Amino acid sequence: MPLYSQDQINLIATKIKDVRFGMFTTTDDENVLTSRPLTSQQIDNEGNMWFFTSDEAAFTLHLAHHAQVNVSFSNPEQNLYLSVSGRAYLLRDRAKARELWNPLARTWFPAGLDDPHLALIRMRIESAEYWDASASKMKQLFHL
């Protein structure tokens, strides 16, 4: 039974359509918060957001102890800001990687699906909020 209505998923997907690069914030073992750009590949029907990552990227180690993450999408040109909170897991799933593979991903993974360090992040979305042209007003997309 899905926890999300298809409408909620579609709304997030619509918001980030033109801003696929999110800043993905994690907490390390010293409780320091750092972020880095990651490309959102898909929002699936169960409310997971998917990313490609290298399992050699230092921040992926944070996820084991600190699954709670935030990914924010900003588009100053469109005056659109989106905050997505949830739990993230590092996965190695060749079938899913193949499903998500696209030419843009080659920028970070020149060896493509053959890269032994190519991994996936599955982020289970738990809440989302956005700010748009009316700027000062926050809209809660949903909260589980």
Place this chain on the structure above:
Amino acid sequence: MPLYSQDQINLIATKIKDVRFGMFTTTDDENVLTSRPLTSQQIDNEGNMWFFTSDEAAFTLHLAHHAQVNVSFSNPEQNLYLSVSGRAYLLRDRAKARELWNPLARTWFPAGLDDPHLALIRMRIESAEYWDASASKMKQLFHL
């Protein structure tokens, strides 16, 4: 004795010159990470980034127990991404508020300096990283 060279401060200031709206990520008491757009007002000579906020904004309550925050700046048009980590403190300092006051701030604080809920966030920068047109390469600005 300043912990930062003027060069380091200037470099961050230059990077965010055209992207003053950062996504400011905090941790709440349930360890959930949320973010919201905040306008960076100044980076002072001691390496603090300053923001205006309302002391009624729920996230300002997070700071008392979770000073560690991240603020990320994204400009997809310029292909510039910046992550700034540090500790943030909520302050009520009328003199500093007056120093930082500017017409843009009126968007969020129509009553201006007379708004009884107008407060400041002083974020002590501890590390910063950026990604620019060379996309896949991360540059460490500095790390204390």
